[in-house]
Amino acid sequence: MRIAISTGGGDAPGLNAVIRATVLTAVHRGWECFGIKRGFGSLLGESDLMPLGPNDVRGITHLGGTILGTSSRGNPLKWRTKQPDGTWEEHDRSEELLATFRARRLDALIAIGGEGTLGIVLDLFKKGLPVVGVPKTIDNDVAGTAATFGFDTAVATATDAIDKVHTTAESHERVMVVEVMGRHAGFIALNAGVAGSADVILIPEIPFDIDRVCEKIRRREAEGRHFSVVVAAEGALPKGGTVSLIDPEHERLGGIADKVAHSIQEMTGKETRSLVLGHLQRGGSPTTFDRLLGLRFGAAAVRLIAEGKFGHMVALDPPRITAVPLADALATPRRVSIDSDTIATARELGTSFGD
Ligand code: F6P
Numbered sequence: 225m226r227i228a229i230s231t232g233g234g235d236a237p238g239l240n241a242v243i244r245a246t247v248l249t250a251v252h253r254g255w256e257c258f259g260i261k262r263g264f265g266s267l268l269g270e271s272d273l274m275p276l277g278p279n280d281v282r283g284i285t286h287l288g289g290t291i292l293g294t295s296s297r298g299n300p301l302k303w304r305t306k307q308p309d310g311t312w313e314e315h316d317r318s319e320e321l322l323a324t325f326r327a328r329r330l331d332a333l334i335a336i337g338g339e340g341t342l343g344i345v346l347d348l349f350k351k352g353l354p355v356v357g358v359p360k361t362i363d364n365d366v367a368g369t370a371a372t373f374g375f376d377t378a379v380a381t382a383t384d385a386i387d388k389v390h391t392t393a394e395s396h397e398r399v400m401v402v403e404v405m406g407r408h409a410g411f412i413a414l415n416a417g418v419a420g421s422a423d424v425i426l427i428p429e430i431p432f433d434i435d436r437v438c439e440k441i442r443r444r445e446a447e448g449r450h451f452s453v454v455v456a457a458e459g460a461l462p463k464g465g466t467v468s469l470i471d472p473e474h475e476r477l478g479g480i481a482d483k484v485a486h487s488i489q490e491m492t493g494k495e496t497r498s499l500v501l502g503h504l505q506r507g508g509s510p511t512t513f514d515r516l517l518g519l520r521f522g523a524a525a526v527r528l529i530a531e532g533k534f535g536h537m538v539a540l541d542p543p544r545i546t547a548v549p550l551a552d553a554l555a556t557p558r559r560v561s562i563d564s565d566t567i568a569t570a571r572e573l574g575t576s577f578g579d
Contacts, residue, residue: 225253227332227529228273228325230260231290232341236360236374237510238518239290242336244281245522251278253530258330263295263341267321273328285515288507297474299344318351325353332529334522336360338372339557342537346550349535356528357537357550358521362505365409368553369539373521376513378405378505379415382455385501386420390453397450399441399488399496403481405505406457408467410560412505413457417575418566423452424576426460426484429560432578433463437484438491440576445494454488456481463579520545 229246231239247257259274260266266273274280274292284291297304300317307313325333332354335345338361349355359366362378382404393400402422406412410427417425424440426432441452458477461467470478478500485498510518517540524538524545536547560567567577 225250225255225331225529226258226329227255227334227526228258228260228267228328228330229276229292229334230264230267230336231292231294231360232263232335232337232344233294233296234338234361235289235294235506236338236362236372237288237377237506237508238373238514239294239336239360240281240284240287241510241515241518242358242360242373242522242525243276243291244284245519246334246526247276247281248278249523249526253526255526258328259292260333262293263298264300264321264344265293265295265298267324268298268300268317269320269324285519286509288509296340299340301344301347318348321348322351322353332356332534334358334525334529338363339366339554342366342550343554346535346554349550354529354534356525356534357553358525359537359539359553362412363406363409364411365407365558366553367556367558368537368548370542371517371540373510373514373517374506375411376511376517377508378412379419380511381505381508382412382416382501383419385504386416386422386453386455389499390420393451393453396495399452399454399485399492399494401454401456401481401485401488401496401498403456403458403478403498403500405501406459407477408459409558410457410460413455413460414560414566414570417455418570418573420453420455421573422455422575424454424578425570426454426456426480426578427560428457428459428461428467429562430577430579431461431463431465434484434487434491434578436576437578438488440578441488441492441494445492452494454481454484456484
């Protein structure tokens with residue numbers, strides 16, 4: 225067997241753990257492994273395949289990023305090229321990708337990615353690519369699995385930042401608004417916000433009313449708490465409003481913390497600052513949870529290939545790792561359930577969701 229591994233979409237702590245487990249498990253079975261560089265790059269003529277043996281994956285479990293590189297752009301089925309007049313043209317390069325896959329005598333692909341990459345992989349599977357998926361994302365928005373690796377590390381980073389913001393907010397008697405990632409899911413904001421004792425948490429699943437946010441800050445002020453910490457998911461939006469985009473063409477979210485901070489200062493008279501944690505949340509050494517999940521996912525992906533379970537992704541269904549058809553996992557994106565226990569707990573602790 226000759227198998228290939230690719231990492232696509234935004235990086236997440238734990239990718240290298242998956243790669244190491246995949247390579248070692250495959251080599252243990254006497255299989256050969258190859259890395260595809262920069263997403264699907266090596267299958268689209270960008271570079272050669274990268275032979276991967278035990279020496280190439282030594283000592284990488286604890287490293288952030290991916291030794292294969294990744295790309296959040298470049299869907300082979302909707303490849304975009306800029307025309308001389310500045311417009312973009314889209315074309316399908318999937319046949320070229322499949323031809324290279326066969327020419328390199330590859331038998332299977334393990335594609336590690338989030339919702340976007342797994343969607344591409346499902347389309348390629350339908351066109352004949354023998355592929356197994358591994359769900360990855362700091363956003364935790366892939367259904368069918370209790371968790372994606374990368375999320376736990378991102379939440380730990382965000383919680384640590386919120387703790388730090390707390391002390392400066394209190395010293396200066398200010399309101400601090402912290403923007404965290406998550407795209408259209410509020411998992412990072414909710415978990416880090418609750419763990420970091422935020423006073424207000426804004427998530428996409430609960431559109432907010434700025435009057436209610438300010439009410440909470442004024443109430444704290446009246447109680448002698450002269451500072452407040454607001455955690456806003458990048459995809460949070462006001463009731464009846466829309467999400468904030470910094471790059472509408474590529475649908476890049478951002479800017480909500482700044483807008484909320486501006487309104488709070490104007491409406492309450494409290495000095496307010498905002499900060500965006502951004503890509504800090506994607507870096508660093510994976511937590512024990514993410515390392516272990518990554519290693520288990522990698523080994524399980526090789527097992528799925530051995531069983532011929534293509535078109536599936538590995539998933540966590542505690543305490544087991546299972547296989548879920550990609551089509552089922554991608555049918556509905558995972559979002560924070562507004563009647564979840566974490567939301568109920570936060571409300572009981574006095575946290576406002578601005579609703
Ligand atoms: O999906 C992971 C993620 O980090 C999102 O939380 C964020 O919106 C997006 O990727 C940022 O993407 P980029 O790396 O292209 O800026």
